[in-house]
Amino acid sequence: MKSSISRIKLFKACRRAYYFKYIEGLEPVEKADALKTGSSYHKLLEELYTNNCHWDYQDFSKERAMAEAYYKYIYPRFEIKAVEEWRQKDIGNHSLIGRIDGFSKDGCIVEHKTTSSEISEAYEYNLLWDEQILAYMYLTGSHKVYYTVCRKPTIRQKKNESDEEFFNRMLAWYDEDTDSKIKLLVITRTDEEIQRFVNGFEDICNDMESETNLYMNTQYCNCWGRRCEYSSICLNYNPDEDYIEFTKGGRK
Numbered sequence: 001m002k003s004s005i006s007r008i009k010l011f012k013a014c015r016r017a018y019y020f021k022y023i024e025g026l027e028p029v030e031k032a033d034a035l036k037t038g039s040s041y042h043k044l045l046e047e048l049y050t051n052n053c054h055w056d057y058q059d060f061s062k063e064r065a066m067a068e069a070y071y072k073y074i075y076p077r078f079e080i081k082a083v084e085e086w087r088q089k090d091i092g093n094h095s096l097i098g099r100i101d102g103f104s105k106d107g108c109i110v111e112h113k114t115t116s117s118e119i120s121e122a123y124e125y126n127l128l129w130d131e132q133i134l135a136y137m138y139l140t141g142s143h144k145v146y147y148t149v150c151r152k153p154t155i156r157q158k159k160n161e162s163d164e165e166f167f168n169r170m171l172a173w174y175d176e177d178t179d180s181k182i183k184l185l186v187i188t189r190t191d192e193e194i195q196r197f198v199n200g201f202e203d204i205c206n207d208m209e210s211e212t213n214l215y216m217n218t219q220y221c222n223c224w225g226r227r228c229e230y231s232s233i234c235l236n237y238n239p240d241e242d243y244i245e246f247t248k249g250g251r252k
Contacts, residue, residue, distance in 0.1 A: 001205050002088070002095045005135040008201075011208050014220035020230045023211060024239060026246040028229050037152060038114045041066050042101070045112055048075070049083050049102065060167035066114070066150045069174040069182045074148050077184055079105040087139040091198055094205040098132075098139050109136050109145045116225070118180045119149050128187055134197035137189055147185040 011018040020026045031039075044055060044067035054071075055064055083102040088095055102110035111132075117123060127133075133145055155173055157166040174181050221228050228234070233243055242248070 001093075001209055002097050003201075003205050003208065004097050004099075005132045007208070008204055009131065011204065013223065014217040014228070015214040016216040016234060017220060017228055017230050018208070019211075019214040020233070020237070022208075023214075025249045026230070026233075026243075027248075029245055029247060032226060032229065037063060041114055041150065042112060045070060045101075046083050049080050060163040062153050062170060065153060065167055065170035065174070066182075068171055070112075070148065070150055073174070073178060073182050074184055078108075078110075078146060080110060081105045087136075089139055092202040094202055096135060096139060096201060098135055100136055100140065103140075103142075104146060107142055107144075109140055109142050111136070111145060111147050113147060113149045114152055115149060116152050116154075119151060119183045120180070123149075124185060127185065131197060133187060134189060134194050137194050138198055143188055143190075143194075145187045147187055149183050149185060151181040 007018075007022060010021060040061070040063040044063060047053075047055065048067065048071065055067065080102045081104065085100050085103070086097065087100060088097045090096075100109055101112050104110055113127070115123065127147060127149075136145065137143055153170045153173055155169065157163075161169075216234065221231060232245060
């Protein structure tokens with residue numbers, strides 16, 4: 001079985017949602033706004049490093065404002081030698097796979113995150129214990145991660161304010177109280193912590209393969225401040241029916 005850390009985390013969070021995504025292969029036709037923002041931001045950063053150039057100056061989106069803040073406050077702090085790499089390693093009868101945002105010239109993993117909340121001590125603490133870190137460290141052999149975290153702008157466009165004016169105001173927003181809005185976090189973990197993750201990987205994969213006890217976890221229904229993407233079908237799902245809000249045959 002091939003498994004990503006995203007797959008493992010969803011299985012742990014709610015087995016019912018895992019069933020919809022990875023067994024039934026259901027993918028929402030419309031992505032959540034938060035996911036769209038994250039994807040667009042990642043794409044702009046990838047363009048920055050792969051094309052060695054800046055972006056379309058007629059793009060006044062919030063994603064470009066976020067990328068401009070990254071360019072100003074994070075980009076000068078380390079060099080990247082590679083972006084968007086897939087890695088895979090076997091663990092027992094299973095394989096761990098992952099797509100890593102990048103690698104710095106000093107060999108560290110680089111991961112880019114976006115958040116709707118302030119980059120507080122609580123946010124940093126939760127990120128420290130994210131299993132993704134351990135998975136990527138095992139896949140790469142690196143024990144150090146550069147996490148870049150960018151907060152999405154919380155200000156709104158004013159009436160009669162042009163897109164360009166609003167864009168410039170978003171840039172100015174990042175210049176105030178910058179550390180709570182865009183930050184570079186350096187995280188390290190020990191060999192023992194990585195090995196504990198590896199030891200549990202095969203067990204969780206065996207559980208996923210069994211496809212039994214795929215129960216609902218109601219604590220996940222409004223996780224991260226948004227409704228679960230499968231909430232519209234969760235209670236009365238019929239695998240023989242087609243649902244217009246989903247495509248079928250995705251990530252199995």
